[in-house]
Amino acid sequence: MTIMYGDFMALKRYLLDTCTLIWYLENNERTKSIAEDIEYYQGNFALSMESLKELTHLLQYKKMKLDIDFGSLIKLLKKLNIDVIEFDINALKVLFSLPAYKEHPNPIDRHIISTAIAQHRILISGDSMFEKYTDFGLVFMQI
Numbered sequence: 001m002t003i004m005y006g007d008f009m010a011l012k013r014y015l016l017d018t019c020t021l022i023w024y025l026e027n028n029e030r031t032k033s034i035a036e037d038i039e040y041y042q043g044n045f046a047l048s049m050e051s052l053k054e055l056t057h058l059l060q061y062k063k064m065k066l067d068i069d070f071g072s073l074i075k076l077l078k079k080l081n082i083d084v085i086e087f088d089i090n091a092l093k094v095l096f097s098l099p100a101y102k103e104h105p106n107p108i109d110r111h112i113i114s115t116a117i118a119q120h121r122i123l124i125s126g127d128s129m130f131e132k133y134t135d136f137g138l139v140f141m142q143i
Contacts, residue, residue, distance in 0.1 A: 013044055015085070015116040017125030018051040018108070020143065025066055025073075030126060030143050042081035046121060049086050050111040087111050090118040098136055104129045113138055 016024070016038075023031040024038065038045050058064045068076070077084065095114040104110075113130060116123035117137040123130060130140045 013119070013121045014046065014141075015112070015119065015121040015123050016045060016047050016051070016082070017112055017123060017127060017130075018054045019126050020124050021047060021051060021055070022064070022066070023126070023143075025068055034124065034143065038080055038082070045080070046083040046085050046119070047077065048112045048115045049084055050108050050115065052084065054108045085115055085119060087115055088118070091115045094118045094137070098133060101129075101132055104132060 020031060020034075022028075024035060027035075056070075059066065066073075091111065091114040094117045095110060098110060098114065109127065109129070113123065113133050115121075116139075117133075122139045122141055124141045124143060126143055128142060130138065131142070134140055
């Protein structure tokens with residue numbers, strides 16, 4: 001199921017995709033609609049450990065640059081009460097049940113999707129490929 005962002009924010013739990021976190025840190029226009037809610041509805045948002053791994057990879061291999069160091073990023077996540085969720089056995093079970101789409105072979109994305117499904121969280125991302133997984137339990141909000 002794909003949803004629109006907005007109503008009943010305090011009742012929902014969200015998982016931020018890596019790109020959503022990056023855009024938030026860069027004050028990108030795409031996240032303006034959720035930036036205030038991340039700060040106001042603290043405790044409703046989480047990030048997968050897989051996203052932090054992906055971000056580390058992107059920074060170390062100079063595929064992107066951010067104006068924040070790792071320590072400051074962790075402090076910001078704590079300040080905003082954004083939980084970091086591990087990829088666990090429940091997410092692994094979900095991963096095994098997902099189809100392996102040839103046009104979407106990204107293992108990190110699939111781990112993030114599995115985590116969102118296993119944790120019953122709405123996944124916020126700019127990646128339109130995530131729509132493919134809504135038939136398998138993913139609740140997805142594209143920004």
